[in-house]
Every structure is written in structure tokens, then in C-alpha cells.
Amino acid sequence: MQKNSLNVSSISEGFVLDHIKAGKCMEIYKYLNLDKLDCCIAIIKNADSNKMGKKDIMKIECPIDVIDLDILGYIDNDITINIIKNDKVVEKRRLKLPVQITNVLKCKNPRCITSTEQGLDHVFVLTDEEKKTYRCKYCEQKYK
Amino acid sequence: MQKNSLNVSSISEGFVLDHIKAGKCMEIYKYLNLDKLDCCIAIIKNADSNKMGKKDIMKIECPIDVIDLDILGYIDNDITINIIKNDKVVEKRRLKLPVQITNVLKCKNPRCITSTEQGLDHVFVLTDEEKKTYRCKYCEQKYK
Numbered sequence: 001m002q003k004n005s006l007n008v009s010s011i012s013e014g015f016v017l018d019h020i021k022a023g024k025c026m027e028i029y030k031y032l033n034l035d036k037l038d039c040c041i042a043i044i045k046n047a048d049s050n051k052m053g054k055k056d057i058m059k060i061e062c063p064i065d066v067i068d069l070d071i072l073g074y075i076d077n078d079i080t081i082n083i084i085k086n087d088k089v090v091e092k093r094r095l096k097l098p099v100q101i102t103n104v105l106k107c108k109n110p111r112c113i114t115s116t117e118q119g120l121d122h123v124f125v126l127t128d129e130e131k132k133t134y135r136c137k138y139c140e141q142k143y144k
Numbered sequence: 145m146q147k148n149s150l151n152v153s154s155i156s157e158g159f160v161l162d163h164i165k166a167g168k169c170m171e172i173y174k175y176l177n178l179d180k181l182d183c184c185i186a187i188i189k190n191a192d193s194n195k196m197g198k199k200d201i202m203k204i205e206c207p208i209d210v211i212d213l214d215i216l217g218y219i220d221n222d223i224t225i226n227i228i229k230n231d232k233v234v235e236k237r238r239l240k241l242p243v244q245i246t247n248v249l250k251c252k253n254p255r256c257i258t259s260t261e262q263g264l265d266h267v268f269v270l271t272d273e274e275k276k277t278y279r280c281k282y283c284e285q286k287y288k
Contacts, residue, residue, distance in 0.1 A: 026173075026179065029170075039190060040189065041190065042186070043186070043189075044187075045186075046182060046183060046185065
């Protein structure tokens with residue numbers, strides 16, 4: 001029976017991302033560039049949840065200033081972030097839509113300067129919080 | 145402290161893949177097409193290991209006939225597979241190099257029939273077990 005249980009040990013510093021929409025964990029893994037980190041990462045996809053039916057959970061052991069979590073607000077507003085330091089949850093953070101997103105979304109307007117010039121940052125700005133509308137900082141094209 | 149521990153419950157039917165080379169778990173996730181499965185999957189990347197220093201571990205809860213694990217022999221020969229049924233480990237399997245691999249590797253020979261004809265299976269055959277050499281079934285091009 002030994003190998004039928006899996007122990008995810010507690011971490012001294014890092015993050016637990018809870019209440020991730022079921023199936024979204026790999027998208028988050030990609031957006032946070034976690035493949036570039038050497039730290040210990042635990043992911044549970046499609047875990048049972050009383051509140052949500054199914055959910056994903058992620059646990060990332062790393063110095064808490066290494067990862068910029070703001071982008072998560074864009075991906076999934078309902079994620080709960082538990083920040084852990086010295087073996088304790090020091091903060092629970094709810095996400096907001098980020099005011100500005102850099103180098104995550106790409107402007108699809110072929111006439112935009114980011115399409116014609118190489119090496120420019122792709123920057124999108126939140127222009128309508130209620131409708132979750134982001135527009136390119138340069139050409140104001142709406143991101144769909 | 146509650147959210148600092150993560151409980152991966154035991155499964156009644158499925159697989160535990162252990163001793164995966166550290167960092168290889170996402171490649172396995174991709175090769176096994178796990179994104180298409182709705183089942184519960186737990187992944188630990190860069191877990192501490194007495195034997196290996198670091199390792200990855202995966203736990204997949206699904207009917208055991210749903211996944212073809214043979215391809216894992218090609219990706220990482222040292223993975224230990226624990227097959228679970230009725231809450232018990234019913235088999236421990238060591239991997240061998242698969243004799244034939246279908247639609248995983250792609251033949252890069254531009255003159256191969258699989259490059260010119262659409263919809264053909266890409267099939268590679270093990271031609272040298274010691275050197276882990278695979279050749280295209282159609283044009284015998286060696287896979288590098």
C-alpha cells in the first residue's frame with residue numbers, strides 16, 4: 001500500500017494557490033514561467049472541492065519575491081493565494097485584475113508598432129474593469 | 145497553518161509514477177495526453193529523493209486501461225510504475241524501450257512519405273536496443 005499515498009510536505013517559504021478553476025493549473029504553470037524554476041512544485045489537478053465541485057491546487061516552494069503573481073488576476077480572479085514564510089501563512093491575498101500586463105498578451109493588430117518593431121514590450125492596460133477589457137497601450141486595440 | 149500542508153489522498157485505481165528524472169514530469173504529462181483526461185492528477189516536481197537527490201512523482205487516478213504507458217520507456221527508462229487497483233498496488237512495472245512508437249516522434253526526412261502524405265501514422269521502430277536507436281518504419285531515417 002505504501003506507494004498509494006503521496007506526501008506533499010509543508011514548505012517554509014512560498015505560495016499555495018487554492019481554488020484554481022479545475023483544469024487551469026497548467027496555464028498558470030506556463031504564465032508564471034515555473035518551468036524555469038528549480039524549486040519544488042506540487043500540482044493537483046481536478047481535486048475534489050466542497051465549494052467548487054472540482055478545483056486545482058498548486059504549491060510552490062520558493063523565495064516569495066521571485067514570482068510575480070499579479071498576472072493570476074487576469075487568468076482567474078477567484079484564486080486564493082496563501083503566502084508562506086517561516087512555516088506560517090503570513091498573508092492570504094485575493095486577486096484583482098492587474099492594471100497593466102506586460103509581455104503576456106500579444107497585440108494582434110498587424111499595423112501596431114509592436115507587430116512591426118522587434119523587441120518592444122507588449123503592454124496591455126485595463127480600460128474597463130467590469131467587462132475585463134484590456135487594450136494595447138500603443139494602438140488601443142482591444143484584446144480578445 | 146492549515147493551508148501549508150497539502151493532502152493528496154490515496155486512489156482506488158490508477159498509477160503512481162515514481163523516480164522520474166527531476167524536471168521531466170511536464171514532458172510526461174504531454175506525451176501521455178493527460179490534458180485530455182478529466183481525472184485527478186497529482187504532480188510533484190523536484191521532490192527530495194534519497195536515491196536521486198531530486199525526482200519527480202506523478203499520481204494519476206483513472207481506469208488503468210485508459211493510458212498506454214509504453215511510451216514512458218522511451219522518455220525515461222528508470223521510472224517505476226505502481227499500478228493500483230481496488231486501493232492496492234497490484235503490480236510494480238519496470239519499463240523497457242518500446243519496440244514500436246506511433247505518432248510521438250516525427251520523421252524529419254523531407255522525402256519520407258510521412259512528410260509528403262497527410263494523415264499517415266508516424267511509426268518508429270527500435271533497431272538497436274543498446275544504443276536506443278529508432279528508425280522510421282517507412283524510410284529508415286534514424287531519429288535524433
